Amino acid sequence: MKALSLRELEATARSLLNPRIHDLFAGGSDDEVSLRANEDAFARLGLIPRVLRGRGEPRLDTDLLGCRVALPIVIAPTAFHRLAHPEGERATARAAAAAGAILTVSMASTTAIEELAQAGGPLWFQLYLQPDRGFTEALVRRVEAAGCKALVVTVDSPVFGRRERDLRNGFTDLPPGMCCENMRPLGPDGERGPARPIAFSPALTWEDVEWLRRTTSLPIALKGVLHPADAKRALESGVDALFVSNHGGRQLDTVPAPLELLPALADALGGRLPLLLDGGVRRGTDALKALALGARAVAIGRPVLWGLAVGGEAGVAHVLALLRSELERALTLCGCGSADDAGPELLHLSRLEQRWRTS
Ligand SMILES: Cc1cc2nc3c(=O)[nH]c(=O)nc-3n(C[C@H](O)[C@H](O)[C@H](O)COP(=O)(O)O)c2cc1C
């Protein structure tokens, strides 16, 4: 029986997964305050529909960083898909391609980027800038050659978050036979060396982003920019988009939900950069709320892992199909013909917030 919602799918995945793997996917850092905040923020924000607008069937297709996509829902980068299903990222890539959705391939993907490109769908590649610029540049060339359409540079990880579930469970490394395939340097004959560990560096600066800007002509999105002052700084570095994200509550704990930070970031940027949002998106109404507050698209992390765990490619296809139909229904119920029709007037802001936003 197919799950009727992402919540049902999550429960099924939990019953199927090894508890250590489930915790690795589900967990957040420290007290998991941010993890809980992400979903709560959507539940707390109400929608007030418009009626009798006659907009017909809503359209979901849009442009994201030069890619024409069938829906404003992107697959966020998540590590280690082969821990969820033997076909791992290959299954995810096929489901994304069939749905016309972008897959953001994690730097910690357990499948090589060249294999994922064979699925034929649009791919973005997530990068942790490595202190070894030579390695980073070689990886950028590799993902360019594989046909990736953008780089998503994660900037919220100057050090890895402390995930107490993994410490308790003793999860330290991938099992034998699995590694971060894109961390294996390619030799001159195309043979792959042993995988390097991913470095998380507190020494990175905007200059490193500007170096990357000079090094590639691919569009660059920065993932994990949350402060309006950093959003403005990002404009100067020549990047093309921002992911408003607290890394699914896995890095700095007690960071508010991205949904709550979105309005201030949208105000600071005044439309000069497209914003994507991830963290806690589990329903079409969640996606609609983010779009109404100014996001161009949302991204989903854990739901894809639940889909993979339950049904491999078909499971991920089901996740995308559920969210797609829920978003269509939510737009229709709000009297919107597309995301362009969805603005903050659909949101039930408290009196206090209304006063703040109009002052
Ligand atoms: C198991 C797991 C692995 C992740 N791996 C990465 C990663 O390799 N790189 C990255 O930038 N973000 C990573 N993230 C964060 C996601 O890209 C995304 O920000 C987050 O999962 C969104 O929240 P959601 O899971 O509530 O949808 C990971 C998240 C999870 C749950």
Ligand SMILES: CCCCC(=O)C(=O)O
């Ligand atoms: C070395 C793997 C990094 C994955 C990651 O970013 C996460 O688990 O949140």
